[in-house]
Amino acid sequence: MNVSTRPRLARRLRGPAAAALAGVLGLSLAGLSTGPSGASGGVVAVDEVPPTSVRIVQANLLSGQPDAKFAADLATVFAQAPDFITYNEVPRRADAALAPAPYAMFRTPGTYTGATPIAWRADRWEALATGTHMISNLRGRGPGQAVEWGVRYANWVTAREYATGRVVSAVSTHLTPRSKRTEKIIKPSVRRLGALVAALAASGPVLVGGDFNFHYTNKKEYPRDVLTEQGLTPTYDVTGTYAPTGDHRGATIDYVFLHKAEQFRVTGQTTTELHSDHDALTVDAELLTSPVGQPIAFRPGPVVNRPSGGRAGRRVVLDLLVNAIDAAPKGAGIHMDTRGLGDQRIYGSLLKAVERGVKVQFLTRRYRPNAMEKALFARLKARVRTRQWAVGCWATCRRIESRRDLPMTRLLVSTAGATRALRIDSDQPAAYAASRNPTTASIRTSTRAYDWGFREFLALVGRTY
Known part of the structure; x- marks a missing residue:
């Protein structure tokens, strides 16, 4: 210089x-x-x-x-x-x-x-x-x-x-x-x-x-x-x-x-x-460290995976969904709809959430539900007028999807750690294959965004407030 x-x-x-x-x-x-x-x-x-x-x-x-x-x-x-x-x-x-x-x-x-x-x-x-x-x-x-x-x-x-x-x-x-x-x-x-x-x-x-x-x-x-x-x-x-x-x-x-x-x-x-x-x-x-004595907090903004990186880099978006589900305490509500569930960790986190008293509502838009989805149907039952259920939705949901431009996956968590009204929209299904493709998720934490997503979620099964 x-x-x-x-x-x-x-x-x-x-x-x-x-x-x-x-x-x-x-x-x-x-x-x-x-x-x-x-x-x-x-x-x-x-x-x-x-x-x-x-x-x-x-x-x-x-x-x-x-x-x-x-x-x-x-x-x-x-x-x-x-x-x-x-x-x-x-x-x-x-x-x-x-x-x-x-x-x-x-x-x-x-x-x-x-x-x-x-x-x-x-x-x-x-x-x-x-x-x-x-x-x-x-x-x-x-x-x-x-x-x-x-x-x-x-x-x-x-x-x-x-x-x-x-x-x-x-x-x-x-x-x-x-x-x-x-x-x-x-x-x-x-x-x-x-x-x-x-x-x-x-x-x-x-x-x-x-x-x-x-x-x-x-x-x-x-x-x-x-x-x-x-x-x-x-x-x-x-x-x-x-x-x-x-x-x-x-x-x-x-x-x-x-x-x-x-x-x-x-x-x-x-x-x-x-x-x-x-x-x-x-x-x-x-x-290998995690904040001690402080609940996880989710910040609004985009999250992008790295398909060419290591395992953790490839799973950034999938693990975001896992972390949000795992952070839901007893009494919270989880509402998830996706083009297809095919990730073992997300599936396991949903089951653990049910076991600790979280109310889980799940919907797949897959034409033929796979073994994970069928297991959720059996565990949560299909009574969509209750606080907890799991169902498949094909023709009706696809019509609504095309009309309203639904994301491939949407996860709503009423309380996730220190964050209330968490909404995550992903442009890939909740399946392991998403780790091999470029995937972007959007985190929103406003009540307005959460409520809008919740109304769309209920509309998929013919429900309103």
Whole structure:
């Protein structure tokens, strides 16, 4: 970079993580807005809480490379459909290029603060808080340096997943290269990063991506003692494998760190060649934690699956339906109609809901009901004037469907965790095959939307209020 303007030192704190960060950073919270907070949790069995799959890509895109090569590198990154992207060396690149729809991005603009943006999929994650945190502030330039190597920042986001209500934080940073001037600030930089991560961990699991400028297998340079002290574990430790991440004599200097690694299961780790002098590092991790002491909450918005991803990514919409059914307490009502039920987990959740005293009404529009649907008919009976029933509906329902443009699947839950009047419309049947196809669900939580859906649901069997 040839830019030599002074860094902008303003830190931006928003939302639920602001209070936790204030104590670490010594900031006043006067005038800061706060929103609903998440909660941290302990490790739970996978079969108790379905894991959430997160894909994060660390991408150092080489400041100053030609626009065509930069665009090609971006295309390579986006082709992997990551949930989070940690960028390095992009202070002068346009936000619109770094975060096209459906992505959103945060950074504090500036030569130093803007070099490490954090991007996330806004169709899957709702940003609760964002901020910029100083990692090192060693002023001055060494010989031949166009910018101050010792001035470094991290940008971060705390986000809630629409489908599950779980909260995750992702941090993007870039540590100083080692030199005689900067050698003494590397360990303090890791400690500053650790202080930020510890504050964010009050809301849930934390992932950190960045170019750390120390080689993974160099025992002299790699600050394992300080990283361990801060609870930061590289995915290389978890997988037992590593690879060169760039054109620096085969060095592995790009990382994804996990805070409290026992909260994650790493299911994938790959590097991808870029025009940049760094490779992209892609990590797939499953979250094994669930908010403790806080009921699940559903936020309005779209939820999209990832057919080419891992099992959890493929099942995002199906598991959204499962989570909503599982969150219904005794005495709540569930009303579900679908082109066809064919997912074992959804079927099992409906049966468990009945057993704990939830009133379930189910309707399939399948021409010939399958074994799951027939079992629900037998369990719930077909008396549609009662509070609980299960029926099939073919000719009449298809006429209404064509007239009113009903979704392939609609789930209504009167109370689901902390959410009242939950409505979920999906453009695929409630069948396992939906995990292999692009599937979008829409979450609505207004009473008006719920009531409208309930009236349509009753109309399918000839009932009114």
